[in-house]
Amino acid sequence: MTALIVNNLVKRYGDFTAVSDLSFEVPKGSIYGFLGPNGAGKTTTIRMILDIVKPSSGEITILGASTAMDVRNRIGYLPEEKGLYKKMKAWAVIAYFARLKGMNSNTAKSRAYELLERYGLGDFANAKVETLSKGMAQKVQVLASIAHNPDFVILDEPFSGLDPSNQQVMEQVISDLNSDGTTIIFSTHIMSHAERICDRILLIASAKKVFDGTVQQAKDLLPPRVRVSGDFSAEQLCVLPSVNSCYLDEDELLSVDIADGCSPQRLMSECFTAQLSLESFEFRQPDLHDVFLHLVGEEAKVATLR
Amino acid sequence: MNNSFIIAGREYADNARTKGFWINLLMFPIILVAMIKIPQFLEEKAIPTRDYILIDQSMELGEVVELAIERQYAAKVAEALGVYYLENAKGGAISEIDLEQMPSGGLESMMDDFLEQDPSALDSLLEPGAIDTAVAMMKFGLVDDAPEFELPRRPFARVSVPTSIISTSELVDINSDEIIARLRPYLLGDKFLTADENKLFAVIIIPPSAPTQIKRGPAGMVQQFDEKLGVQFWARNLADMKLSRSIASALNEHLHTNEYLRLGVNPEIVSEVKSTRLLFTSFDPSKDVGEEKVSMADTIRQFAPLGFVYLMWIAIFTVVNMLLNNTIEEKSNRIIEVLLSSATPWEIMSGKLLGIAGVGATMMSGWVLSMVGLLMYMAGPQVEWAATLLEVLSNSGLLPLFGLYFLAGYLTYSGLFLAIGSLCNTIKDAQNFMGTATVILMVPLMTMVFVARDPNGTLAQVLTWIPLYTPFVMMNRAAADPPAFDMWGSAILMLVTIVTMLWISSRIFRIGILRTGQPPKLVELFKSVMTSLKNQ
Structure with a gap:
């Protein structure tokens, strides 16, 4: 109905x-x-x-x-x-x-x-x-x-x-x-x-x-989101095979976009292998907020400025 | 359609429940009463008895002056007696119709004379004991519980010059300049003659030479006079001319009598001649044979529409302003959106029109009822016009016409104001429109007197065919039996105007009601109305 x-x-x-x-x-x-x-x-x-x-x-x-x-x-x-x-x-x-x-x-x-x-x-x-x-x-x-x-x-x-x-x-x-x-x-x-x-x-x-x-x-439109922090730089993290890209988000955490076919587990083991000292490792499903920003982020800004 | 009535009901309650509405309704009769009663009251109470000093050195004119003032008072007493009688007469007489039905012939004619201020009746009142006799005569015609007759206050009272200021021996030949020099502080209010501190209002000096100071020849002819030789009227208050005028006219009358005597003419014959009049009567050609005489009722009937036009104007613009404000409130609150999801624009508009029409009808009937009530209450000798006006209102057929023209005017203007309201977001926006609108709307008010004077003349004719003014002008002309063509033609014009007006404003209403931001320009508005037509 x-x-x-x-x-x-x-x-x-x-x-x-x-x-x-x-x-x-x-x-x-x-x-x-x-x-x-x-x-x-x-x-x-x-x-x-x-x-x-x-x-x-x-x-x-x-x-x-x-x-x-x-x-x-x-x-x-x-x-x-x-x-x-x-x-x-x-x-x-x-x-x-x-x-x-x-x-x-x-x-x-x-x-x-x-x-x-x-x-x-x-x-x-x-x-x-x-x-x-x-x-x-x-x-x-x-x-x-x-x-x-x-x-x-x-x-x-x-x-x-x-x-x-x-x-x-x-x-x-x-x-x-x-x-x-x-x-x-x-x-x-x-x-x-x-x-x-x-x-x-x-x-x-x-x-x-x-x-x-x-x-x-x-x-489901967005891959799972991983956020890490530790005594290392974004560049050190980006060279890892599982990492597509990463950036410092608003909470001063490194937000990681995982490469296709890779999983958070694999990223974590790569971190250990590369001897990056992790202070936190957070893995969660994206929420609607992420989806919203992902889908309309740029346009939203334009619309607000208009 | 049901929704229209629900909206109308709310709109009515919203406006009729405000304090302002009821104050407005109650103020009308109060103001009406105040307009009639306050001047009366002021006349009676607020102006104190005025003291004057009369110094007569001519030994001739003083009596004349005093008689003039006495006569004035007698007129007041006569009026008071007449009113007293009418108020307390058996059978609750409220108008002279009842008077004529009274059996006691002598009393009736005496009262008539009093009320009409017949000079000989007034003179008879001057005699000692005359007032008491009149009251005693009246007693038989009065109800048992009638109050005692109260003598009206004297407007003017003569006081004598204290001998401490001017001694009796001096009084005969003292120079007028000297008199004033001594009395000046009293006239200016710096000193008082009496213990109750009543100001000295005037000093009248009649020098010995006064009776011979006669001006002759046409007005404006240059004549050399020493004003100090004639009668002198000294007063600080120049606005109240009652005393000075009546003294002057009494003096002149006295002079005329003397002149007639000098020329060997009998003054009694003169006054007899003066009292003759040629018969002159106004007739109205439009009335039935035998009833063409123009009465007071006819005159009132001619001018009653003026009152109606004024009432109509005020009522219409009071209620259409309510309409404007409500529409703007709904718009700025965005309530209109909820309304639009519940009712069609047409339902909203007709509901508002209906509700506010109800408010207007309540207001008008409140006014008319309180006016009629007041007229009935007041109808008495002093306000003869009230009784006549009442009669005119109930018999002339003006009242139903008033209802119709009010409705027509309301519908014409309500559409306009509803459209303005729907285009504006704030009262401030609306005021921009209102400035222009007000100028246009003032026209029926400004022309109403001229239209009433010549109800079928060019001005009336032209204004009749301007749709925005038709209801007002036709009301204005209603008493003058306008030609059938004007009556029906204007009726059709009004109908067409109303339909067009409401149709256009329903368009604008639809477009404007959801609009935000600046009110549109006229061109823009026209375009959007046209577009909405095409889309239909």
């Missing part, structure tokens, strides 16, 4: 191409991460999925419908830039957006109180939004986007602006939703969240798809 199919999606603003020929599928009940540097086209893609912005070309099938407007009551959306009506009370905001999604007003009200209670904002249900802290307001907004029990939730940067404990609450919200069978797309550039939560990820850079697949598949 597929919750969302995106086919050859293109969006142009005049000469500028925001999204170029993007295709992917989101399985029903999965948590799907949208990753990519700033300005890559994540938000534009999300807006097109929601039918807020019309695509220049391409097709979108969401929950079996050709436009999100037809199934909008089954979709929840948290936009990237957060904001609420300042003069409204917390519960009223949540109930209002739930009613816009077709919930009747009594159910919406009790649902709003229930959600605020469950996620630790029970005491603030009757507080005006303008009196809430930024983090609290953001939680209220997240709750507003899911109050109507949607089948499909799109969260644009749900973690930004939250402190670590609230980020945890956010992760809790996402996993609660997922355990109810809700399909979730969320965009982020905090890789650790994506790695912990996502079943699948889509990586976009400069309007184009760079990667689409499971987190494991993404990690």
Whole structure:
């Protein structure tokens, strides 16, 4: 079962191409991460999925419908830039957006109180939004986007602006939703969240798809990473047969790119043979952060500078 | 469509729940009352009784001056008596209609004379005990628990010169310069004549030569006079001219009587002649035969639209500003994105229009109701116009027209402001547009008096066909029965304008609402509207 199919999606603003020929599928009940540097086209893609912005070309099938407007009551959306009506009370905001999604007003009200209670904002249900802290307001907004029990939730940067404990609450919200069978797309550039939560990820850079697949598949793109330290120089290490290249990374450790067909074990024995005195030898699977930098590193910098 | 109503409901609650809205609603009747009551109150209470000194060396004109001041007071008493009667009469008389139904004929005509300030009725009040007699006469027509009649305060009181300043023997022939020299500190407020420190308001000196200082010939003819020989009015406060004016006119009247006598004309015949008038009546050709006479109601009916135009203008621009602010808030908060994922732009727009229209309707009905309530409360002798205005409002059919033109004006401008709001990210951005907009929008207000004066003239005709002004101008002209062509033509024009306006602004709204950064230039905007048309 597929919750969302995106086919050859293109969006142009005049000469500028925001999204170029993007295709992917989101399985029903999965948590799907949208990753990519700033300005890559994540938000534009999300807006097109929601039918807020019309695509220049391409097709979108969401929950079996050709436009999100037809199934909008089954979709929840948290936009990237957060904001609420300042003069409204917390519960009223949540109930209002739930009613816009077709919930009747009594159910919406009790649902709003229930959600605020469950996620630790029970005491603030009757507080005006303008009196809430930024983090609290953001939680209220997240709750507003899911109050109507949607089948499909799109969260644009749900973690930004939250402190670590609230980020945890956010992760809790996402996993609660997922355990109810809700399909979730969320965009982020905090890789650790994506790695912990996502079943699948889509990586976009400069309007184009760079990667689409499971987190494991993404990690398999990079060879295992070895980092060493000791009383020797990078040059001494680089001459070893197993070493393709090496460099001093941000932690002042030598990060080694192992040559094809070689293993960390072999590198370690070569080190002993060459009598390099090792202080540490670290071998680990690459994480999404590495994959991200590997895949979009250069473009990300360009995009940030633009 | 359901979403439109949900959005409208929120929009209404959001604006109607603010303190400002209710203050605005409550302030209107309060200001209305204040505008009527405060001057009255000031007249009654704030201006103290003013002391004056009258030194008459002519032994002739002093009496005249005093009589003039007494007459002025009598007029005040007469008015107070009339009001007192109307307020306490049996059957809660609130207008003169009730007066005419009163059986006691003598009383009725006396009250009429008082209220109309008939000179002979006023003179009769000057006689000693006359006021008490009048009050006693009234008693029969009053309700049992009527309060005692309170004499109004005297505006002016004569004080005599203390003999310590000018002795009685000096008084007869002391030079006016000398009088002023001695009284100057009192006039300037540096010294006081009485223990309660009431300032001396004026000193009137009538030198022996005063009765012969007569100016003759046309105004502007050069004549040599020594002003010090005539009647002198000394006062520091030059703004309050009541006293000086009434003294001057009483003196002149006295002079005229003397002149008639000198020329051998009977002054009584003169006053008889003066009281004759040729019959002159205004008629309105558009009214039914037999009812063409122009009444006060007709005059009010002619000018009532002015009030409506003003009310409409204020109401429309109050509410469209709400619309503008809400739209900008939603845009700058990016709430609009969530809305757009839940509702179509059209639903959002119509919801907002509907909700704010509700706010406007609440405001207008609040105003109109409080105005009508006030008019009913106040309707009495002093404010005869209030009763008439009330009658005009309920009978003229202006009220429903007002409702219609308000709606038309609102829809025309709301589209415009919604479009502006959707293009701006901050109130500051919007203010750039607003500057130009305000100049254009001032036109109906600035021209409203001229249009009312000539409701079917060229200016009115031209403005009628400028779509942005049509609702205001047609309201302005409503009382003058504009030609059918103008009525229906402008109705069609308004309809077309509203549809076009809303259609264009829904386009701009769609484009603008997700836009960030600088508001677009006009050319750019036009292009994007055209593009969005092609894409349709």
